[in-house]
Each structure stands twice: as structure tokens, then as C-alpha cells.
Amino acid sequence: MGLSLIEGFTKSLAMTVLSEIGDKTFFAAAILAMRHPRNLVLSGCLTALIVMTILSASLGWAAPNLISRRWSHHLTTVLFFGFGLWSLWEGFTEEGEAEELKEVEAKLNADWKAETGSKKGDSKVRDDLKKHQRPFLTQFFSPVFLKAFSITFFGEWGDKSQIATIGLASDENPFGVVLGGIVGQAFCTTAAVLGGKSLASQISEKMVALSSGVLFIIFGLLSFLSVTGGES
Structure with missing residues (x-):
């Protein structure tokens, strides 16, 4: 198996x-x-994704130490095939509408209305109270940064990409996996922050799902062939 x-x-x-x-x-x-300063949103989202990538790669690196490398390799191969078929199924069955965009937008709109509504009436008194009751972390970090970080971190936890990163790090060089993951996350997050909703709404979910499905299948085949090639 290649560990380059x-x-x-x-x-x-x-x-x-x-x-x-x-x-x-x-x-x-x-x-x-x-709705918020781009630099704070970008730094919050990207920090969460970097932390998640490092944690996932660390788990993948530790996996062969908990179980044999042979079994962790077989598990990774199964995961790649499973995620590939899952993504292909999503690509062929979904209409291509931006359902996730609508879902996220609805949730953030609800949060936005709650925040703006809470600012009406006795704003000066409430601001003074908030300064005294503000959580410890927000004394040092912007609330926007923390909001972007928390939404991204918990949104990625248990996601397909996180599990795939764990599997990939158990089968490949973990430093390469971390570096590639960080560069990829930086590219995607920067595109999202700079491109805004217009870019997000123009993305074809069907094509993305089909492309990722094909990629996972290729990874699974390469992983499978590396085992059969090593055994022959």
C-alpha cells in the first residue's frame, strides 16, 4: 500500500x-x-475544518495501532466502495435542487430573526447585562467567529467526508492527508465566502454527487488492487 x-x-x-x-x-x-464580516466567517469556518481534518487524520493514523493494518486496510476499502455507491445513489435519485441550501438557509434565517428580535427594546440595558454575562471565550473571540466555528465543526462531525478522511489516513501518509485536506478545505471555504449564495445556488448537487461517487469507487478499486497485488 502506498504511504507516499x-x-x-x-x-x-x-x-x-x-x-x-x-x-x-x-x-x-x-x-x-x-450577513457578517467575511474575514471572521472565513477564519471561523476554516479553523473548524482544519481542527476537524487534523482530528480525523489522527484517528486514522491511530487505527492501525488498535487493529492490524491489514484489517484497517480492508475496512477502508469497504468504506470507499460504500461511500461511492451511496454518492452515486444520491446523484441518480435526487432532482438536483438545492435542498441542503434551502434547509441551511431556513435554519440560519430563524437564528437571524431571533438575534435581531432580541436586540429590540432596552438595548442599552441588555448590552450592559450581556457584557457581564458573556461567556469566557467571547471575551477573546468574536461571537461571529465562534458562531461560524461551531456551525462548521458540529456540521462536519460524523459527516461522510470526516469518516472518509479517517479511512484515508489509516491507509495513506497521514501528513499528506492532513495537508491535502487543509488545502482543499481552504479552497472550498474561500470560494463559499467570496462567492456567496449566488455561487452556492448554481452548484449542481447531482454532478457533485456523481463525481464524488466515481472518485470513491476509484479509491476503493486502488485500495483493493493494492491488497491483491501485494498478496500475489
């Missing part, structure tokens, strides 16, 4: 871009950037 830095980097980069484009966190970053 370049191979891990290229696989992780391709997987991250196809997994994150059109994802819920991508839409969330685009919508948040329309």
Missing part, C-alpha cells in the same frame, strides 16, 4: 473538494458571509 506524501495529498485534496463543494457547511459559510 504526494499520494496521500492528492487523494485527500480530490476527496475534500468533491465532498465539501455543495455540502451543508459550504452553504452555511456562504450565507454567513452575506
Whole structure:
């Protein structure tokens, strides 16, 4: 099995871009950037994604130490095939409408209305109270940064791309996987923040799902062939 830095980097980069484009966190970053300073949204979302990538790759790196590398490799192969078929099924069965965009937008709109509504009436008194009752972290970080970070971090937790990163790091060079993941996340998040909702709404979810499905199937075949080639 290849453990080269370049191979891990290229696989992780391709997987991250196809997994994150059109994802819920991508839409969330685009919508948040329309309502808050872009630099805070970008830094919050990107920090969460970098932390998630490092955590996922660390779990993947530790997996062969918990179970045999042979079994972790077989599990990774099954995951790639499973995610590939899952993505292809989503691509063929969905209409291509931006359902995730609508879902994320509705949720953020509800949060936005709640925030703006809470600011009406006795604003000066409430601001004074908030300064005293403000959580510890917000003394050092902007609330916008924390909101972007939390939405992105918990949105990615347990997502297909996170599990795929764990599997990829158990089978490839973990440093290459982390580097490729970070570069891919930076590209997608920057595109979402700068492009805004207009870019997000023009993305074909069907094409993204089909492309990621084909990519996962290719990864699964390469993983499978590396085992059969090593055994022959």
C-alpha cells in the first residue's frame, strides 16, 4: 500500500473538494458571509475544518495501532466502495435542487430573526447585562467567529467526508492527508465566502454527487488492487 506524501495529498485534496463543494457547511459559510464580516466567517469556518481534518487524520493514523493494518486496510476499502455507491445513489435519485441550501438557509434565517428580535427594546440595558454575562471565550473571540466555528465543526462531525478522511489516513501518509485536506478545505471555504449564495445556488448537487461517487469507487478499486497485488 502506498504511504507516499504526494499520494496521500492528492487523494485527500480530490476527496475534500468533491465532498465539501455543495455540502451543508459550504452553504452555511456562504450565507454567513452575506450577513457578517467575511474575514471572521472565513477564519471561523476554516479553523473548524482544519481542527476537524487534523482530528480525523489522527484517528486514522491511530487505527492501525488498535487493529492490524491489514484489517484497517480492508475496512477502508469497504468504506470507499460504500461511500461511492451511496454518492452515486444520491446523484441518480435526487432532482438536483438545492435542498441542503434551502434547509441551511431556513435554519440560519430563524437564528437571524431571533438575534435581531432580541436586540429590540432596552438595548442599552441588555448590552450592559450581556457584557457581564458573556461567556469566557467571547471575551477573546468574536461571537461571529465562534458562531461560524461551531456551525462548521458540529456540521462536519460524523459527516461522510470526516469518516472518509479517517479511512484515508489509516491507509495513506497521514501528513499528506492532513495537508491535502487543509488545502482543499481552504479552497472550498474561500470560494463559499467570496462567492456567496449566488455561487452556492448554481452548484449542481447531482454532478457533485456523481463525481464524488466515481472518485470513491476509484479509491476503493486502488485500495483493493493494492491488497491483491501485494498478496500475489
